[in-house]
Amino acid sequence: MSSMQDSREAxxxxxxxxxxxxxxxxxxxxxxxxxxxxxxxxxxxxxxTGVVWSFGILLVVYWLLALALGPETxxxxxxxxxxxxxxxxxVGMTVAAWYHTLAGLxxxxxxxxxxxxxxxxxxxxxxxxxxxxxxxxxTWLPAIPGAVEFITAQINANL
Amino acid sequence: MAQQPTTTILRSPLGRVxxxxxxxxxxxxxxxxxxxxxALLPLTIWFAISAVTxxxxxxxxxxxxxxxxxxxxxxxxxxxxxxxxxxxxxxxxVIEDYAKSETSKLVGxxxxxxxxxxxxxxATLCVLGLxxx
Numbered sequence: 001m002s003s004m005q006d007s008r009e010a011x012x013x014x015x016x017x018x019x020x021x022x023x024x025x026x027x028x029x030x031x032x033x034x035x036x037x038x039x040x041x042x043x044x045x046x047x048x049t050g051v052v053w054s055f056g057i058l059l060v061v062y063w064l065l066a067l068a069l070g071p072e073t074x075x076x077x078x079x080x081x082x083x084x085x086x087x088x089x090x091v092g093m094t095v096a097a098w099y100h101t102l103a104g105l106x107x108x109x110x111x112x113x114x115x116x117x118x119x120x121x122x123x124x125x126x127x128x129x130x131x132x133x134x135x136x137x138x139t140w141l142p143a144i145p146g147a148v149e150f151i152t153a154q155i156n157a158n159l
Numbered sequence: 160m161a162q163q164p165t166t167t168i169l170r171s172p173l174g175r176v177x178x179x180x181x182x183x184x185x186x187x188x189x190x191x192x193x194x195x196x197x198a199l200l201p202l203t204i205w206f207a208i209s210a211v212t213x214x215x216x217x218x219x220x221x222x223x224x225x226x227x228x229x230x231x232x233x234x235x236x237x238x239x240x241x242x243x244x245x246x247x248x249x250x251x252x253v254i255e256d257y258a259k260s261e262t263s264k265l266v267g268x269x270x271x272x273x274x275x276x277x278x279x280x281x282a283t284l285c286v287l288g289l290x291x292x
Contacts, residue, residue: 061282068285071219
C-alpha cells in the first residue's frame with residue numbers, strides 16, 4: 001500500500017470481523033442537506049460568530065491599548081469607534097457576541113444531556129435567534145438619542 | 160468499484176495493541192472549552208453592561224480610572240485570560256476540521272496559539288499598567 005498523504009485516509013480503511021481490510025463507504029456530503037434547516041444553520045452560525053469574535057476581541061485589546069498609551073491615542077480610538085463604519089462593526093460584533101453566548105448556553109444544556117429531541121432543538125434554536133435580536137436591541141438602546149428617556153416615561157405613565 | 164485497499168503487517172498482535180487506547184488527555188481540550196465558556200458568561204455580561212453604562216460616554220480620565228480600579232482590573236484580567244483560552248481552543252477545532260494537510264494544520268494551530276498568547280499578554284500589560292500607576 002502506498003504511504004498515506006492525508007491522515008484522514010486512516011479513517012477510510014476499516015476491518016471486517018475476519019481481519020480483511022475494506023474501504024469504508026462515503027456518507028453524502030453537504031449537498032444533500034437543506035442548509036437553512038435549524039440544526040445545521042444554528043450550528044454553523046455558532047462557529048462563524050465564534051470566528052468573528054476572534055477579531056472582535058482584537059477591537060477590545062485595541063481599545064485597552066489606546067487607553068494605556070494615553071489621551072491622544074484614546075481620542076483616536078474613540079473617533080474610530082464613533083465613525084459610522086466603526087459603529088456598524090460594533091453593532092455586528094454585538095449581534096455575533098449575543099448569538100455565540102446564547103448558542104453556547106444551548107450547547108452547555110446539550111452537554112449536560114438535555115434538550116436533544118427534535119422539538120426541543122427547534123424551541124432552543126428559535127429562543128437563541130429571538131434572544132439575540134432582543135438582547136442586541138437592548139444593548140444599543142442607550143446609543144439611540146432619547147430612547148431610554150422615552151421608555152422610562154412610558155413605564156412611569158403606565159404605572 | 161473502489162479498489163480494495165491492502166496493508167502488509169509484519170508486527171505481532173501484541174506489538175500492534177501496545178500504546179493504543181486512551182491517551183488520558185483527550186477530553187481536557189473539550190472540557191476546558193466548556194469551563195472557559197461558563198467563566199465567560201458572567202464576565203462578558205459584566206463587560207457588556209460596563210461598556211454600555213460607563214465606558215461608552217467616559218472621558219479618558221474616567222475610563223483609565225475605571226480600568227484601574229482593583230475589582231475591574233481583576234475581572235478584566237480574568238476576561239482576557241478566559242477569552243484568549245476559549246478563542247485558541249475554538250480556532251484550533253476549526254483548523255483541525257478544515258485544514259487539508261498535516262503541515263497546514265500544525266502551522267495554523269501554532270500560529271493561532273502564538274497570536275493568542277502575544278495579544279493576550281499585551282492586553283494584560285495594558286490593564287496592569289493602568290491599575291498600578
